Amino acid sequence: MKLSNEIQPEIISASSRDVASRPSGYPNQYIFERDRFRCRYCGAGSDRFEAWMIASLTVDHVRPQCDGGSDEDRNLVTACRACNSYKGSAKVETFDEAKALVMERRERARLWWGRHVQPILRL
Numbered sequence: 320m321k322l323s324n325e326i327q328p329e330i331i332s333a334s335s336r337d338v339a340s341r342p343s344g345y346p347n348q349y350i351f352e353r354d355r356f357r358c359r360y361c362g363a364g365s366d367r368f369e370a371w372m373i374a375s376l377t378v379d380h381v382r383p384q385c386d387g388g389s390d391e392d393r394n395l396v397t398a399c400r401a402c403n404s405y406k407g408s409a410k411v412e413t414f415d416e417a418k419a420l421v422m423e424r425r426e427r428a429r430l431w432w433g434r435h436v437q438p439i440l441r442l
């Protein structure tokens with residue numbers, strides 16, 4: 320199944336189960352399965368093992384726990400390690416706000432890479 324990189328906020332808001340009511344076993348498995356094992360911010364992840372490994376999927380609290388964010392499914396998304404790091408504990412209220420912030424920070428990193436890393440790789 321091909322996954323779209325488009326935001327699907329209805330998936331997040333449709334469910335409000337909390338940790339206690341999730342199926343037992345690996346605690347993040349339910350979130351990963353809901354999000355089809357892809358980063359909800361950038362789409363990283365793959366049906367190829369090596370690409371999936373590189374993505375290092377995590378579960379991100381859209382509204383950070385330090386800002387009162389809950390462990391309910393609707394506040395959790397699958398995020399690759401890079402996107403989770405770029406978002407950090409930024410105070411956001413919605414997934415759209417979080418995605419905009421992550422993508423802005425990724426773009427800044429991409430520009431930095433173009434100026435400081437890529438020229439060296441071309442030597």
Ligand SMILES: [Zn+2]
Pocket residue numbers: 358359360361362363398399400401402403
């Ligand atoms: Zn990502």
